[in-house]
Amino acid sequence: MLKPIPHLLKALTVCFITIGLVACNSDSEEVIIEEDSIVVDDSSSDSDTTTETIVEVDPFNFESGALVSSITTETCTLSNGDEASCYRIDIAGAPSNYEISSFCPKNITSTADEAGIWFDGSGEVYDITGDFILSLPTLYNDSNWKLYDESTGLVNITDTEESCEGAARPDVEEQYQNHCVECSIDYVNGGISASFLIPITPIAAAQTINVGRVNIGLALNGVELAAPAPVDAILSAYTIAAFDDCAGHINLNEGYHYHGEAGCSQTQIQSDGHSAMMGYALDGYGIFGMLDDTNTEPTDLDSCRGHTDETRGYHYHAASVSENMFIGCFRGEIALTEDETGPR
Amino acid sequence: MKKINFIKSLLAGIFISTSFFALSHAGHGSNAPWEACADKKLNDDCTYSIHHQKATGTCQAMNEVLMCVRNQPLENIIEKATQKPGENKSESILLIKQ
Structure with a gap:
């Protein structure tokens, strides 16, 4: 009844x-x-x-081991002042799907397999081979570049925590000029966890939001997607802040982080030939690789480097590593942190 | 002595001004994306060339400084092998989509 x-x-x-x-x-x-x-x-x-x-943010897209705690839901304030439901995502700060490889070459005969990558000064990335080290004065058109010991052929590397701290920052200490800068993940106890607050359901903003000075999102393998590397400051101190082959490097403040999309975090393969998903932007929209299965880049990207399709909704396509960036702007509202009073 | 001090001051001024410029944007491995937006506004169209490739996009604020964010595939710039003497070089650039 x-x-x-x-x-x-x-x-x-x-x-x-x-x-x-x-x-x-x-x-x-x-x-x-x-x-x-x-x-x-x-x-x-x-x-x-x-x-x-x-498409809502899907917690199951993250790789096993990418997060240090379970994703939780909380109310957040968006950049337009509205309240929304957000995911609190705490990443491990180290890649869950590979071991961090080498950054700087040991000497001027090192090959591409022995070191990572860096910019050549004219918009391209190169393997940091011994030849690359030797060619720096030509590449940067400045004879003051000399990153190696002429008598031994050994490359000047920041191989201690102290030297890492003095060199892996925009205001490089003078004693570390003409050094290849690298830091061990051990200096940050295997990775610095970072907490992200991301709208569960992305909400298109009335106007796009500028990329700030900090991160732009998170990779599915637990690594922060950082704002562009301060290349000019790095080069002006006669240093190179070597990336590993995944376009990541380490400093003591952020730990291991990416400055470009090199394919190492493209873990969510798409069945329709679309480029694989590699992370989420702060506004909750997904970020995918630059090229699809046929090595073709979309031709209808907007100013933020995003577009819409029926399967993925609005989503971004990361730029190439040589462009030192992922996306051009945020198309959606982002969550404000506790110390923020307005949009980034 | 005064002359040396003046030169020192001049050099210091140049150093400070160039340092400020260096820190005023993030760098790209190339200054071309920033130079492409030097006299433009947010969301203006922009282009720049690197390694014989042409990038097309819009000016976006990156670390509060405008840079050209590419939103079209890079185009290879190949000069016509058949270019005739005196022919306008800029008109003979053949753009091929990657």
Whole structure:
């Protein structure tokens, strides 16, 4: 006898929600909640129907070992002042899917396999071979470059924690000029965990938001996606802040972090030939590799380097490593941290 | 002595001003993306060339300084082998999408 009542209540509830949704969005939008995504129909007329898929942040996209604690949900304040539900994601600060490899070459005969990568000064990245070290005065058109000991051929490397601290920062200490800068992950106890607050459901911003001085998001393997490396400051001190082959390097403040997308965090392979997913931006939109399975880059990217498709909704495509950046701006609202009073 | 001090001051001034410039943006491995937006506004179209490739995008604020963020595939710039003497070089650039 009691069973019909819950069914009736359910039916009434569904009716009220449906009516409410339609009423709230009567001017232009219809929201359909699906299993893993929300489809927003922002059609303004019957003849011109456009549907945009909005894909929520999926905690299962993160690699095993990428996080130091379970993802939790909390209320957050977005850059437009609205409150929203956000995920609190604490990354390990070290890649969960590979061992960090070498950065600087040991001597002027080192090969590409023995060291990482760096910029050549004209918009390209190169393996830091011994030849690269020898060619620095030519590459940077400055005869003061000399990163090695002429008598031994050994490269000057910041091989202690003290030298790492003095050199792996924008204001390089004078004694570490003409050094290849590298730091061991051991100096930061295997990685510095970082906490990210990201809207669960990305919300398109009225205006794009500029990339700030800190990070732009997180990789699926637990590594921070940093803002562009301060290359000019690094080079002006006659140092190179060598990346490993994954475009990551270490300092004592941020630990291991990426300055470019070299393919090492593209862990979510797409079945349709689209480039693999490698991380999330701070606004909750996914970041994918630059090229698809046919080595083709999209031609319809917006100013933030994003576009929309039916499967992934709006998403970004990271730039190449040589561009020292991932995305151009945030298309969505980002969560404000406790000490922030406005947009980044 | 005064002359030496003046030169020192001049050099110090140049050093400080260039240091400020160096720290005023992040660097790219190339200054071209910043130079492409030097006289432009946020979201203006921009282009720059690196390694015989042309990048096309818009000016975006990166660390509060405008840089050209590429949003089109790089284009290879190949000069026509058949270019005739006196022919306008800029008009003979053949752009091939990567």
